[in-house]
Structure formats: C-alpha cells, structure tokens
Amino acid sequence: MKKKWAFLFDIFLTFFKIAPITFGGGYAMIPVIEREAVEKKEWLKQEEVTDLFALAGSIPGAIAINSATFIGYRIAGVAGAIAATIGVMIPTFAIVVCLSIFYLYFQDHPKVEAAFEGIRPAVVALIVFAAYKMRKGAVVDKTTFVVAALSVILLLFLHVHPVMMIALGAVAGILLISLKDKLGIETKVDDHKQNTDYFMGADI
Amino acid sequence: MLWLLFKTFFITGLVSFGGGYAIIPVIEAEVVKYGWMSTQKFTDIIAIAGMSPGPIATNTAVFIGYQMAGIAGAVVSALAMVLPSLLLVLLVALFFYKLNHNRIVQSAFYGLRPIVIGLIVFAAVKFALSNGLMNSISLHTFSLLAIFAVSLFSLIKRNAHPAYVIVMAGLIGMAFYS
Numbered sequence: 450m451k452k453k454w455a456f457l458f459d460i461f462l463t464f465f466k467i468a469p470i471t472f473g474g475g476y477a478m479i480p481v482i483e484r485e486a487v488e489k490k491e492w493l494k495q496e497e498v499t500d501l502f503a504l505a506g507s508i509p510g511a512i513a514i515n516s517a518t519f520i521g522y523r524i525a526g527v528a529g530a531i532a533a534t535i536g537v538m539i540p541t542f543a544i545v546v547c548l549s550i551f552y553l554y555f556q557d558h559p560k561v562e563a564a565f566e567g568i569r570p571a572v573v574a575l576i577v578f579a580a581y582k583m584r585k586g587a588v589v590d591k592t593t594f595v596v597a598a599l600s601v602i603l604l605l606f607l608h609v610h611p612v613m614m615i616a617l618g619a620v621a622g623i624l625l626i627s628l629k630d631k632l633g634i635e636t637k638v639d640d641h642k643q644n645t646d647y648f649m650g651a652d653i
Numbered sequence: 654m655l656w657l658l659f660k661t662f663f664i665t666g667l668v669s670f671g672g673g674y675a676i677i678p679v680i681e682a683e684v685v686k687y688g689w690m691s692t693q694k695f696t697d698i699i700a701i702a703g704m705s706p707g708p709i710a711t712n713t714a715v716f717i718g719y720q721m722a723g724i725a726g727a728v729v730s731a732l733a734m735v736l737p738s739l740l741l742v743l744l745v746a747l748f749f750y751k752l753n754h755n756r757i758v759q760s761a762f763y764g765l766r767p768i769v770i771g772l773i774v775f776a777a778v779k780f781a782l783s784n785g786l787m788n789s790i791s792l793h794t795f796s797l798l799a800i801f802a803v804s805l806f807s808l809i810k811r812n813a814h815p816a817y818v819i820v821m822a823g824l825i826g827m828a829f830y831s
Binding site for chain 1: 664666667668669670673674675677678679682693696697698699700701702703704705706707708710711712715716719720724727731734735737738739741742743745746756757758759760761762763764765766767768769770771772773774775776777778780781784786797798800801802804805808809815818819821822823824825826827829830831
C-alpha cells in the first residue's frame with residue numbers, strides 16, 4: 450500500500466516538474482514528457498509513447514495533458530491517470546492565476562493599456578500563424594479545402610455555433626468518406642504517420 | 654456562477670478537438686452570450702494565456718474563471734475543462750486502444766481537421782474586426798496592421814517564439830500608444 454502511494458507521488462512529481470518549463474503551449478511539452486517517461490524513468494518504450502501521443506492528440510483537450518493522463522493510466526491505472534493529470538496542471542494553473550491577479554490590478558494603468566493596444570494585433574498574427582502551421586495536416590485535398598472554406602463562411606455569415614460546426618465536421622467527414630468509398634475514389638484518411646509534427650491537439 | 658462556469662467549460666472541453674486556437678471561438682461564443690466580457694478584453698486574455706506556460710485553451714479557462722468568480726472559479730473552470738478529456742482518455746485506454754485505426758474514426762477526423770482550420774480563421778477574422786484592424790483608414794489602423802504584419806513575418810519566416818512576439822508587441826505598444 451505504502452509502495453503504491455510512493456509510486457503515485459513519483460508520477461505526480463515527474464509531471465509536476467515538466468509543466469513549468471514548457472512555455473508556448475502544450476505542444477512544447479511533448480519532447481520533455483517523452484524524455485522523462487522513456488529515458489529517465491523507463492516507464493514506457495519508445496514505440497508505445499509514439500502511439501500514445503497520436504492517440505492523445507485524437508482526444509479532445511490539450512495534447513500535453515491528455516498524454517500525461519494516458520501515461521499515468523498505463524503505468525498505474527486510474528489513480529496514476531489522476532496523479533499525472535493533477536501534476537501536469539498545478540504549476541501552469543498557479544502561474545495563470547498569478548497573472549490573472551496581476552492583470553486585474555494593472556489593466557487600467559495607461560502603460561498596460563498601451564501595451565495591450567500593441568499586443569492585440571500580435572495575437573491576431575498568432576492565430577493566423579496557428580492556421581498556417583496546421584494547414585498541411587488538415588487541408589490534404591480538394592474536399593478538405595472546400596470543407597474548410599465552407600466552415601469559415603458558415604461561421605462568419607450564418608453565425609453557426611462553433612460547437613455545432615465541430616459536430617457537423619465529424620459527420621461530414623464520415624459521410625464524405627463513405628460516399629467516396631462508394632464512388633471508388635481512394636482517400637487517405639490516416640495522416641498521423643505522414644505528419645509526425647502534426648497532431649490534432651497541437652496547441653501551438 | 655460556479656455551475657455556469659463548470660457547464661460552459663465542460664462542454665468546451667468536450668469539443669476541444671484541435672486544442673489551442675481552434676477552441677477560442679467556442680469560448681468566445683459563450684463569454685459573449687453571458688455578457689462576461691467584451692471581445693477586446695477577451696483578446697487580452699488570449700494574449701496572456703498564450704504567454705503563460707501550458708495549453709492555451711486551459712489557461713484561458715482558468716483566467717476567465719478567476720475573473721468571474723475568484724480562485725474557486727479558476728479551480729472549477731480548470732477541472733471542468735480537463736474532466737471530459739480525462740474520462741475520454743480512460744475510456745479509450747480501456748476499450749478502444751485501436752481507435753486510431755478505425756476507419757469511421759479516421760473519416761470523422763478527415764472532416765474535423767479542416768473544420769479546425771475554419772475555426773481558427775474565423776477567430777482571426779473576428780479578432781481583427783473587434784480590435785480595430787480593419788475599421789478605418791487612419792494612421793492608427795495602419796500602425797496596428799504594421800504590428801500584425803511584422804508579428805506574422807517573424808513567426809513564419811524567423812521562427813520567433815510566440816511569447817517573444819507578444820512581449821515585443823507589448824513594448825512597441827507602450828512606446829507608441831501611451
């Protein structure tokens with residue numbers, strides 16, 4: 450019993466230490482998690498971890514947190530999953546709360562207001578950059594290009610709710626592929642292997 | 654309030670395929686619906702979430718939770734955001750280990766991925782509009798567009814780190830807009 454708690458604490462601590470050093474979105478955490486889990490702790494083999502990351506990216510949510518949950522589960526069951534998830538979340542959580550407090554205090558300060566005036570267009574650039582980085586894995590043929598273009602039109606002009614849009618996308622994918630299969634058009638749907646630097650959950 | 658935060662971010666967590674910036678319109682739709690804050694203030698929060706370590710979507714949820722209901726709000730939002738993922742990971746780990754090789758699942762993602770791009774482009778257009786990037790022909794608009802262009806250039810061509818771009822833009826803002 451005591452041993453189990455010690456192991457769970459070790460899992461918690463490992464992921465706790467990974468989190469704060471990964472600036473710039475969850476995706477930056479992946480190589481660090483890999484190094485810790487495979488090389489240092491030898492919890493998993495290299496192939497296993499690659500599969501895990503691909504799978505973690507297919508599940509909604511941040512890929513880094515999902516990977517932590519997955520690894521925790523693989524090595525110590527549900528308790529391990531929870532230990533890893535909480536471990537990976539606490540440091541970033543604490544930092545964000547501190548920044549929130551900071552922001553609440555200083556948001557009306559003229560210098561801070563001026564800084565944000567300059568930051569806002571940069572954020573738009575960051576978002577455009579995210580789309581730019583993801584386009585290769587997502588827009589793979591004419592069909593997906595049309596789907597992407599249509600979704601922008603639906604969102605902008607018909608005000609379709611984003612949650613609805615996501616559901617529509619999944620249904621459209623299934624319908625389109627079954628239609629293409631019937632018509633005998635071959636479509637590559639599994640691109641995880643071709644785009645190793647791209648995951649669904651890659652939050653830059 | 655706490656229940657509302659939980660509900661909002663639980664749904665957000667459930668649909669956050671693509672993570673990060675794709676999820677911004679989802680959160681924004683809810684935030685505006687409940688009148689929690691303006692799109693402009695929301696942009697500021699995205700900037701801070703992007704500068705902080707860790708996933709942007711979760712950071713944004715924590716930030717909004719804290720603004721709306723203090724530390725309890727932040728905790729509830731973070732948990733609500735991660736709970737659907739946790740449950741799904743366990744479910745997949747238990748039953749669908751070969752999930753990624755299932756053709757129906759692959760087909761769904763074939764349709765989902767371009768939607769993720771659509772959502773990100775939508776977020777960019779909305780933010781550009783609400784932050785005065787396309788409003789009028791003035792020196793001010795021009796300067797904002799210049800910051801946008803230089804930021805995008807450094808990200809794509811110079812491989813600049815996002816946090817670095819935000820900090821630089823903040824310094825430029827401080828120098829020119831105050």
